[in-house]
Amino acid sequence: MTPAAPTASQLVFALPKGRILDEALPLLAQAGLVPEAEFHDKNSRALSFATNQPDVKIIRVRAFDVATFVAHGAAQAGIVGSDVIDEFDYADLYAPVDLDIGHCRLSVAEPVAVDGAADVARESHARVATKYPNLTRRHFEKLGVQAEVVKLNGAMELAPSLGLASRIVDLVSTGRTLKDNGLVETSRIMPVSARLIVNRAALKTDSARLGGLIDAFRALVAERKAA
Known part of the structure; x- marks a missing residue:
């Protein structure tokens, strides 16, 4: 009805x-x-x-x-x-x-083998998978990095392993989902x-x-x- x-x-x-x-x-x-x-x-x-x-x-x-x-x-x-x-x-x-x-946090995450802090410091461009394009671009702009955003509404954790993006921006609570998908939280954008x-x-x-x-x-x- x-x-x-x-x-x-x-x-x-x-x-x-x-x-x-x-x-x-x-x-x-x-x-x-x-x-x-x-x-x-x-x-x-x-x-x-x-x-x-x-x-x-x-x-x-x-x-x-x-x-x-x-x-x-x-x-x-x-x-x-x-x-x-x-x-x-x-x-x-x-x-x-x-x-x-x-309570949780919005964070940047990438494959465990990558040293995120060092990489961002060297990069001028990064491809990032997220459903938060505006917050993502603002975050990377502050670091002097141009973010190419790949908009996804879910399954963000798959993006790095399939070559869609080098890192992701997503909500993190315990970090278990990241760990199960070979990712590590490299920086926190904001508490939520x-x-x-x-x-x-x-x-x-x-x-x-x-x-x-x-x-x-x-x-x-x-x-x-x-x-």
């Missing part, structure tokens, strides 16, 4: 598929927002869900799409990693709360954590609900840090 379009008074909250979701759901529940049971049905192909609050619905999309939906006002709020926020740098996106979950994001225009026109949501998440994060 096709989900009903949001009403004029309905707030749409975007959640990312993947690594952040499991940590975000308990926090969301503590803020008083619980998705319907179908949200947890692994066989469901639905992307839009009702919640315990009749004026709020949840959509579940790819992390990069969370930022796009919120920045363009299709969703009024959401949760996404700071890597996505910094990659797109949308003017209409406001990230008022660091939720202190989803999940943020509450809201649409700036929506915050002005719906300040009571969105402002209350921001305050609720700020209070939750403060309580967790104080515990």
Whole structure:
């Protein structure tokens, strides 16, 4: 069944598929927002869900799409990693709360046999596989290296072994995936954590609900840090 379009008074909250979701759901529940049971049905192909609050619905999309939906006002709020926020740098996106979950880092990695620091120092050009072209180019520009970016949405770890790129830029948590694919982390671009994001225009026109949501998440994060 096709989900009903949001009403004029309905707030749409975007959640990312993947690594952040499991940590975000308990926090969301503590803020008083619980998705319907179908949200947890692994066989469901639905992307839009009702919640315990009749004026709020949840959509579940790819992390990069969370930022796009919120920045363009299709969703009024959401949760996404700071890597996505910094990659797109949308003017209409406001990230008022660091939720202190989803911790990892955006890093450069390359084959174990390569001395990354020495190589970058000698190079003026590097081919890099990543789904973060903007952050990657900015990072290598600071090193005086022109980065030729090969855009991939997954399986980055295969790129060096198949000759597609000399190194990759990707999220790293434990480093296990890199090790299993013969790669080593050679430098860290930025730490990453999940943020509450809201649409700036929506915050002005719906300040009571969105402002209350921001305050609720700020209070939750403060309580967790104080515990």
